[in-house]
Amino acid sequence: AQSVSQHNHHVILSEAASLELGCNYSYGGTVNLFWYVQYPGQHLQLLLKYFSGDPLVKGIKGFEAEFIKSKFSFNLRKPSVQWSDTAEYFCAVKSSNSGNTPLVFGKGTRLSVIA
Amino acid sequence: SQTIHQWPATLVQPVGSPLSLECTVEGTSNPNLYWYRQAAGRGLQLLFYSVGIGQISSEVPQNLSASRPQDRQFILSSKKLLLSDSGFYLCAWRLGGGAFFGQGTRLTVV
Numbered sequence: 001a002q003s004v005s006q007h008n009h010h011v012i013l014s015e016a017a018s019l020e021l022g023c024n025y026s027y028g029g030t031v032n033l034f035w036y037v038q039y040p041g042q043h044l045q046l047l048l049k050y051f052s053g054d055p056l057v058k059g060i061k062g063f064e065a066e067f068i069k070s071k072f073s074f075n076l077r078k079p080s081v082q083w084s085d086t087a088e089y090f091c092a093v094k095s096s097n098s099g100n101t102p103l104v105f106g107k108g109t110r111l112s113v114i115a
Numbered sequence: 116s117q118t119i120h121q122w123p124a125t126l127v128q129p130v131g132s133p134l135s136l137e138c139t140v141e142g143t144s145n146p147n148l149y150w151y152r153q154a155a156g157r158g159l160q161l162l163f164y165s166v167g168i169g170q171i172s173s174e175v176p177q178n179l180s181a182s183r184p185q186d187r188q189f190i191l192s193s194k195k196l197l198l199s200d201s202g203f204y205l206c207a208w209r210l211g212g213g214a215f216f217g218q219g220t221r222l223t224v225v
Contacts, residue, residue: 006158043216043217043218043219044205044207044216090158092159102147102149102164102174102209103149103161103207103209103214104161105151105158105160105161106158107158107159108153108158108159
């Protein structure tokens with residue numbers, strides 16, 4: 001069965017600091033990978049996704065993630081965070097072999113950006 | 116355009132009472148639909164998914180059930196709520212490889 005591990009439960013950064021949120025998955029086959037964000041009081045939104053091709057994926061709001069197949073990782077990065085990036089971030093994976101399999105989510109990482 | 120509706124937004128229910136949360140999607144047919152629960156400190160947990168009318172797959176044994184009476188309707192139910200059922204419930208619809216989420220229902224069992 002697939003599983004997703006997000007290493008940090010809560011990350012606190014100052015504005016302009018660089019961000020890297022870890023995500024590792026366990027699954028032996030081909031996967032699609034996602035990062036979702038949930039801003040306070042809002043619903044989940046897709047930040048970026050990887051299906052195939054260039055393992056460095058650019059998303060919205062300056063976020064990017066790099067798929068490293070040998071490490072089963074899909075870490076999320078942003079060079080300089082802003083206060084508005086305060087949110088909860090979820091990594092998710094699904095098998096790309098079946099159209100019906102659901103997304104499996106990590107437990108989430110709460111990011112607090114302080115002035 | 117495709118949209119997903121979930122209601123109610125918040126719900127406070129006593130222990131032992133029944134539950135019915137409804138989710139509907141518009142602008143698509145034969146969607147794959149999902150119910151997730153987001154509990155404090157436990158992230159997003161898949162509860163049920165459905166690939167068609169009357170087809171329900173349960174991911175974890177629990178006090179909840181799901182039904183798909185119509186193509187674009189997905190209902191989460193319980194006959195008797197437990198305190199541990201409190202949480203944030205999300206309905207999701209999958210399009211291609213990604214997913215669209217409803218705004219969620221904050222359920223508090225008291």
